[in-house]
Amino acid sequence: MSADTSEAQAGAAPQRSPSRLRVAVIDRDPGFLQVLTNRLDALRWDHRALSSAVTAEVLVAMRLNALVVDVAVLGPGSWEYLERVCARLPGLAVIVCTGPSSVVQRVRGLRLGADAWVTKPCHPEELICVMEAAVRRHRRTEMPAIEAAATVGEVTIRPDLYQAYRGTASLELTAREFEILHLLVQSDRVLRREEIYERVWGYAMAHGDRSVDVFVRKLRQKLRTASPEWSYIHTHFGVGYRFAPEADNGRPSEVDERQDAELSADLLDEEAGLDPAFAG
Amino acid sequence: MSADTSEAQAGAAPQRSPSRLRVAVIDRDPGFLQVLTNRLDALRWDHRALSSAVTAEVLVAMRLNALVVDVAVLGPGSWEYLERVCARLPGLAVIVCTGPSSVVQRVRGLRLGADAWVTKPCHPEELICVMEAAVRRHRRTEMPAIEAAATVGEVTIRPDLYQAYRGTASLELTAREFEILHLLVQSDRVLRREEIYERVWGYAMAHGDRSVDVFVRKLRQKLRTASPEWSYIHTHFGVGYRFAPEADNGRPSEVDERQDAELSADLLDEEAGLDPAFAG
């Protein structure tokens, strides 16, 4: 999954999208699985149901964020299994979701490394919230993923440096200029001024505000200085702005065509199911 | 605190105390408090009971690992309080422990940032296990193996000694100064002030706090004294700070050149479809 694709799909909230979580559920209760699956589909989480225990190595290969397990399914050796999985995947959120249990059992499960214990029957929404809480807590201490750089036309966008470059030469964009450029590049479609303003400034644009226009002008100026043979930001009269690198000599540039080809390839990847570990 | 012997572990981030956990309980049920207190004493955890809500600032000053709260005690505004506390202290494990509740309430609490929801009456041992699980998840990633020394530009970072050196001469960094330097060196990208603050201090930065700036100044001063020919910490106006050793005489140092060379490699990585979020 390339950064471009994930952002495109996120669409609504690209800046803080926790992206799709990966979850596996070890359970055999058809009703439980049905209901949970529906909710997970609605949330667009990657999920998979397992009817019995799989080795920790397989779980590693799945690159999960969370694991929901009914210890009743595991039968004897369930405690050892739980302990092994928690030890082998310290970054995995493990939620035990099972029928009535004793305090001793719950204490034991939590001490072995489970992050939460939910008693069936339970509302799927609550279980999902518990998963979110466990994953959220884990991610908080993680280093935020460094967003990948992207090259469009002759300029390279570097989210990790808050800057754009032509080769190794910085465009010297200010923070706000970079944010607008970054947004336009990611969106890859016409954006209305109100949309740009709201997503960059964080609140609604006042009527008659020309700030976006002024910033687009500054951006165009710096882009032209750095890369005079190309045009990048296009005005759609009465609508807004759109980013698309185009070489001045007629054709929309081979680079652009190549990117279009990649885009569809990414989308195909996504439709195919993202991860080989989940495909089988 | 139970033993108000002011901070045996001074100045250190709250997560650092390895054995004794600090817990506050916001509750009024004498029976509940009595039983829980006994168990916490037996475990030798630092604990304190509060009969009503205290401000987030006071909680910060307490340097807690976990907070147990009965939302019934908070009365109206309990949700806002919960949200405020969770936002202000992202590193604090918050456990709601209260009487019978609806799914909607539990979902709301968890979504606002609570780490777990335990229903009274509950066994104290189970509540303690839930606290442990929440706190444990934090530390798992907090306590990495002692890292190797790293030399950047002319200075050497020694995480094992909590100090930086130019050759054999110590820079005489204070604890906070070292933590900030260490974080910047590790990150290798622009870090916003809020990010730096949260990772070093352990809780959210208050609006308008200039502590990071002041510490960066102190760091720069000591770095300049020890290694005058280089510049290390770069300001990104409107964004934050970035660490990158650069020799004053023209060339940006071999480290930086290597990064530029890697630029194209990064792009290839992206096109190959690697997702940093799942790379672990």
Place this chain on the structure above:
DNA sequence: TTGCGTGTAAAGATCCTGTTACCGGAATCG
């Protein structure tokens, strides 16, 4: 052509950062 939307430019207001001084608590030392 007219009216409205957009490009351009510059001035003023605002925000951001570097810097310094200062205060209170903690640790150290006598």
Place this chain on the structure above:
DNA sequence: CGATTCCGGTAACAGGATCTTTACACGCAA
């Protein structure tokens, strides 16, 4: 136990960078 030193944190100021506002010119569409 008190004095001293060190450290972390806060407030204030000045200079500079950035953003917003305003004005006017230009171009597109009806």
